[in-house]
Amino acid sequence: MQAVAEVITPTSLSEDMRTYLGRFDLAACVSCGSCASGCPSSGAPGFEDWNTRKVLRMLAMGMVDEVVNSDFVWLCTGCGRCSQNCPMGVDIAPLMMHMKHLRDRDKVPGSLHKGAQNNLESGNNLAISRDDYLEGMLDLGNELAEEECPGFYVPVDKQDAEVLFFPNSKEVYGDFEDQFWWWKIFYAARENWTVPSEGWEAVDWALFSGNYEGTRKLARRKIDFMKRLNIKQMIMPDCGGGSYGCRTGLKYCLEENSENEVDFIYLYEYLMRIMKEGRITLDKSVHAGKSFTWHDSCKHGRELYRHYGVAFFDEPRWILEQCVDDFVEMTPNRMNSYCCGAGGGMWPMPFDDQSAHHGRYKAEQIQRSGADVVVVACSNCRDQIMKRLPNYYPDYKYEVKYLWQVIAEALVIDPLQGEELRRAEDEAREQWKRLEVELTSEY
Ligand code: SF4
Ligand code: SF4
Ligand code: SF4
Known part of the structure; x- marks a missing residue:
């Protein structure tokens, strides 16, 4: 029997969509398939009929709804190999992200949208309360102080700190002691650092779900916090997506108003700095x-x-x-x-x-x-x-x-002692009192 080819009629798109797609030269696509062959999601189980080249051809034909409704775009990790390989310079990764952006929020797969909403409403992806977070910081800080770093405490909302650090809710919620590594580094370097009491999340699930406005709001929160407490520099969140989202959100905020500029440093630069300074x-x-x-x-x-x-x-x-x-x-x-x-x-x-x-x-x-x-x-x-x-x-x-x-x-580790130790313990007592966190016997 002879196969019958499916006839596809180009769909007419909204003005917004045409403007968006107009930023990408889809007509330049020569259907070479480099994007698909370079994409590790090609051939993923259950999605054998899909690949990146097909998505590009569908978009060129105006089949936006069909792409948006497919879960294939949610397999895109935003790794950018496709964009790097495209001989015609089509930047495919942000296009895939935009298809996620267009999905109805109640149809975003898994917990991504819920997490992003939690972050926007409560300040972190897992909706951990301020009290639980602060009590955790107090107790874990005490544990590290007893074990290895006398006088250690987690500085929260510290005015005029040199660097701002963002915890990751996975660690605040469950993998508690994974926080000790950064804490020990700050302690050994005698860093003047701080974390926020609210809005502290390092991971940006708004970015992952194509929620541009959410990414902007999360960056806005960081900017406001730094300005309010006169903090000199932010260490970008460790999460690759979190730092990328933060960078993107900062760019959005800066485009709105040049006064939104804040100083930031990536974790690699920070770690190299304290090593090179012999700290x-x-x-x-x-x-x-x-x-x-x-x-x-x-x-x-x-x-x-x-x-x-x-x-x-x-x-x-x-x-x-x-x-x-x-x-x-x-x-x-x-x-x-x-x-x-x-x-x-x-x-x-x-x-x-x-x-x-x-x-x-x-x-x-x-x-x-x-x-x-x-x-x-x-x-x-x-x-x-x-x-x-x-x-x-x-x-x-x-x-x-x-x-x-x-x-x-x-x-x-060179432990704090004498006057330095007493000063750290006094600061800790003052801080927890200011934050109205009930002190344990260590203080
Ligand atoms: S960015 Fe997405 S589509 Fe491109 S290669 Fe990576 S996973 Fe595939
Ligand atoms: S790599 Fe570029 S030119 Fe080749 S199929 Fe993909 S989008 Fe088209
Ligand atoms: S940062 Fe890590 S998780 Fe994110 S896309 Fe790259 S390799 Fe994958």
Whole structure:
């Protein structure tokens, strides 16, 4: 029997949609398929009929609703390999994001929209109350002070602090002690740092769900907080998506008003700064006998470079050189690195098989490197590489560590004593009183 070709009639689009698509030269697309062959989501289970080239052709034909209603766009991690590979310069990754933006909010898959709403309404993705958050900060701070860092406390809403730091709700809610690594670094460096008492979330699920207005509001909140407390510099959130969303939100706010400018620094730059200034001392011997490799996160590398002209490739490698003796590269890396498969909110979305399919190249790369430890600097990458990929690709065993964990484990800590210790304890007492948090016996 002869196959009958489906006849597609180009759909007429709204003015808004035409204006939006007009920003991309879809007519330049030569249907070469480089985007699809470079996209790790191609061939994902359950989506065998979909690929990036098809999406581009559908959009060129005006089939926006069909694309928006497909879950294929939600498999896009925003890794940017397609855009990098397109010979005609079509920037496909933001187009995929815009298709997410156009989805009715009650049809956003999984918990992404709920998390973004929580963040906008309560100040964090998991709607952790202010009281629970502050009590956690007090108790955990005391635990670290007793264990290793006498006089340590978490400075909250500190006026005139040098740097602002954003906790990640996964750690505030459950992986409590994962916060100790950054805290120890701040302690060892004698940093004048702070966290907000409200609106502290590091992860931006508004970005992941294409909620541009949400991303703008989250950045606005950070700007207001810094100005109110006269904080000099913000360390961009560690989450690759969180920092990318923050950067994008700051750009939106700056476009509205030049007075919205605030100073920020990426975690790599901050860590290099305190190392180069000799503010922390490291003992590499704690990492002896293991080989380490580095995962280039797309949002701290390729995507940041493509949209903001900076990429953190050399910095993490330099930092690792100060901490470990045995480093091996994964290939390909840097601009050509593969995404782990968790970006764009894929970690909390209901697409485990597809996300693991996306991450298959990363699993292969790790195995080929022969490393014992994979070092990451994005909380989504970490969850994916540590928890999801080993479930699907169990043959090769490895550990996963944050870059700041590798540093914290090698720290030689000089504890506060005498007057310095008494001053820190007085400051802590004053702070918790001001925040109306009931003190435990340590104070
Ligand atoms: S950004 Fe990455 S995941 Fe998304 S379509 Fe492009 S290559 Fe695929
Ligand atoms: S890589 Fe570019 S030119 Fe080739 S099919 Fe994709 S969008 Fe079209
Ligand atoms: S999860 Fe990590 S590797 Fe994947 S897109 Fe995000 S930053 Fe890139």
